[in-house]
Amino acid sequence: MKKFFxxxxxxxxxxxxAQENASxxxxxxxxVPGTEIIFEDNQEGEQNGExxxxxxxxxxxxxNANFGNENIILFVKMAAMVNKQGIVPLMNNPGNDYLxxxxxxxxxxxxxxxxxSQNIYRLLFYDAKNQKxxxxxxxxxxxxxxxxxxxxxxTNGSFPNSEYSSSKPFIVKIPxxxxxxxxxxxxxxxxxxxxxxxxxxxxxxxxxxxxxFLFDARNQKKGYIKNIKIAxxxxxxxxxxxxxxxxxxxxxxxxxxxxxxxxxxxGTINHxxxxxxxxxxxxxxxxxxxxxxGNEDVNLSLSVxxxxxxxxxxxxxxxxxxxxxxxxxxxxxxxxxxxxPEGKAQNRRVEFVKTN
Numbered sequence: 001m002k003k004f005f006x007x008x009x010x011x012x013x014x015x016x017x018a019q020e021n022a023s024x025x026x027x028x029x030x031x032v033p034g035t036e037i038i039f040e041d042n043q044e045g046e047q048n049g050e051x052x053x054x055x056x057x058x059x060x061x062x063x064n065a066n067f068g069n070e071n072i073i074l075f076v077k078m079a080a081m082v083n084k085q086g087i088v089p090l091m092n093n094p095g096n097d098y099l100x101x102x103x104x105x106x107x108x109x110x111x112x113x114x115x116x117s118q119n120i121y122r123l124l125f126y127d128a129k130n131q132k133x134x135x136x137x138x139x140x141x142x143x144x145x146x147x148x149x150x151x152x153x154x155t156n157g158s159f160p161n162s163e164y165s166s167s168k169p170f171i172v173k174i175p176x177x178x179x180x181x182x183x184x185x186x187x188x189x190x191x192x193x194x195x196x197x198x199x200x201x202x203x204x205x206x207x208x209x210x211x212x213f214l215f216d217a218r219n220q221k222k223g224y225i226k227n228i229k230i231a232x233x234x235x236x237x238x239x240x241x242x243x244x245x246x247x248x249x250x251x252x253x254x255x256x257x258x259x260x261x262x263x264x265x266x267g268t269i270n271h272x273x274x275x276x277x278x279x280x281x282x283x284x285x286x287x288x289x290x291x292x293x294g295n296e297d298v299n300l301s302l303s304v305x306x307x308x309x310x311x312x313x314x315x316x317x318x319x320x321x322x323x324x325x326x327x328x329x330x331x332x333x334x335x336x337x338x339x340x341p342e343g344k345a346q347n348r349r350v351e352f353v354k355t356n
Contacts, residue, residue: 025194025195025263026194026195026263026264026266027266027270028195028270029192029195029263029264029266029267029270030197030267030270030271031104031181031183031190031192031197031264031267032104032183032237032249032251032267032268032271033104033106033181033229033231033249033250033251033267033268034102034103034104034231034232034233035231035232035248035249035250035251036231036232036346037229037230037231037232037250037342037345037346038091038098038100038103038230038231038232038342039054039089039091039228039229039230039342040228040229040230040341040342040345041054041055041073041089041227041228041229041341042071042226042227042228042341042345043064043070043071043072043073043226043227044071044341046064046071047064048064048065048066048071049063049064049065050063050064051063051064052064052073052087054089054090054341055073055087055088055089055090056087056088056089056090056094056129057086057087057129058085058086058087058088058128058129058212059085059086060075060076060077060085060086061075061076061077062074062075062076062086062087063076065224067110067224067226070226071226072110072224072225072226073087073224073225073226073228074222074223074224075214075215075222075223075224075225076222085214086122086124086128086212086213086214086215087212087213087214088127088128088129088130088210088211088212088213089211089228089230091127091210094127094129094130094131094210095127095130095131095134096209097131097207097209097210098127098209098210099125099184099208099209099210099211099230100232100233101185101186101233102184102185102186102232102233103184103208103230103231103232103233104181104182104183104184104229104230104231104233105123105180105181105182105211105228105229105230106179106180106181106182106227106228106229106231106264107179107180107213107225107226107227107228107229108177108178108179108180108225108226108227109121109145109177109178109180109223109224109225110175110176110177110178110223110224110225111146111147111175111176111177111178112175112221112222113174113175119146119147119221119223120144120145120146120215120216121144121145121146121180121213121214121215121216121223121225122142122143122144122145122213122214122215122216123142123143123145123182123211123212123213123214124140124142124211124212124214125139125141125142125143125204125206125208125209125210125211126139126208126209126210126211126212127209127210127211127212128212129212130210131209131210134209135206135209136206138204138205138206139206139207139208139209141153141204141205141206142214143182143189143191144216145180145191145193147159147178147193148193149198150191150193150198150199151199152189152191152199152201152204153201155199155201156199157198157199158198159193159194159196159198160196178193178194179192179193179194179263179264180192180193181264181267184204184208184233185233187202187203187204187205188200188201188202188203188204189201189204194263194264195263195266211230213225213228229345231250237249237271237272237275238275238279241275241352241354245353245354246351246352246353246354247351247352248335248349248350248351248352249268249349249350249351249352250345250346250348250349251265251267251268252265252268252269252310252350253265254306254309257294257302258302259302259305259306259308259309260309261309261310261313269310269313269314269317272314272352273314273317273318273319276314276319276323277318277319282323282354283322283323283324283354283355283356284323284324284325284352284353284354284355285324285325285326285327285352285353285355286307286308286310286311286314286324286325286326286327286350286351286352287307287326287327287328287329287350287351287352287353288302288303288304288305288306288307288310288326288327288328288329288350289303289328289329289330289331289333289334289335289347289348289349289350289351290302290303290330290331290347290348291331291334291338291343291344291345291347291348292331292334292338292344292347293338293344296330296331296332297330299330299331300328300329300330300331300332301328301330302328302330303328303329303330304326304327304328305328306328306350307326307327307328307350308326308328310326310350311324311325311326325355331347334347335347335349
C-alpha cells in the first residue's frame with residue numbers, strides 16, 4: 001500500500017511539473033496568425049474513409065480517418081519526392097494566385113517513431129494541380145518538415161536542445177503531434193515547430209501563388225494532419241487599435257467546448273502582453289465571441305469563461321488587474337456569416353476593446 005501511495009505521489013508531482021513546463025515552453029513564442037481566414041479545415045462533419053471534402057487530390061491516396069477521438073486527414077500512400085502526389089485546398093479560381101502578399105499557415109502533424117526520413121511533411125508554395133504551368137524553377141523549392149528539423153532550399157534548422165545533427169540523425173523515440181506555423185510577409189519566410197522558430201529566410205526569391213500539402217512515405221509510414229488554417233496577414237494590432245479603438249484576433253484558441261487556452265495561442269497573448277508593457281496607459285475589455293453551433297445559452301457562458309481565462313492569463317504574466325475587464329457575447333455579435341467553416345472560424349474570436 002505504501003508503494004502505491006509513493007507511486008501516486010510521483011504521478012501527481014510529474015503531472016504538475018509537466019503542466020508547468022508546458023506553460024513555460026511557450027512563454028517566448030512570437031508567431032501571430034493573420035486575422036482574415038481564407039481557408040480552414042478542422043475536419044468537422046467529415047465521413048471516415050471518404051476523401052476530405054475541402055480538398056482536391058493531385059495524386060496518391062488520402063482519406064478522412066479517426067485518430068483517438070479526433071477526425072484527421074490521413075495520407076495512406078504517397079510518393080511526395082516527385083512533388084506530384086498530395087492535396088490542394090479547394091479555392092475560388094485556383095489557377096490564379098490566391099495567396100496574399102502576407103499570409104500565415106497553421107496545421108498539426110503527427111510524427112511516428114523512427115528516423116526523420118520516414119516522417120517528412122512537405123509544403124509547396126504553388127497549387128500542383130492548377131498552377132504548374134505558371135511557375136518557375138525557384139517556386140519548386142519546398143518546406144520539408146520532420147519532427148525536429150525544417151529545410152527550405154539551402155536553409156535548415158533544428159529544434160532547440162534536440163539530439164539531431166547531420167552526422168548523427170535524430171531518432172523519433174516518442175511519437176506525437178507537433179504544431180506547425182508558417183509566416184510569410186512579402187518575401188520573408190518563417191517556420192515554427194511548436195514554440196520554436198526553426199528557420200527565418202529574409203528573401204525566398206519568388207512569389208508564393210498557392211499551396212500543396214504532401215507527405216513523404218518512402219518507408220511505408222502514414223501521415224496525419226489536422227486543424228489546417230490559412231489566413232491573410234493584417235495591419236499590426238497596435239495600428240488597428242489606434243484606428244478602430246480595438247483589435248480582433250482569432251489567434252487565441254481553446255480546447256473544444258472548453259475555456260482552456262491552447263499552447264499555440266501564446267504567440268498572440270505574448271504580443272498583447274508586450275503591447276501593454278510598452279503602453280502602460282492601455283486598458284482593455286477582453287471580449288469573447290463564439291460561432292452559432294450549439295446552444296445559445298451554452299455559447300454565452302462559454303464566451304464569458306474564455307474571456308475571463310484570457311484576462312487571468314495576462315494578469316498571471318504581470319499585467320495589473322485594474323487594467324483589464326472581461327465580457328462574453330456568445331453568438332450574438334457575429335463578425336461575419338456562420339454559413340461557411342471560414343465564417344465560423346472568423347466568429348470564434350477574442351476582441352480587445354480599449355477602455356478609459
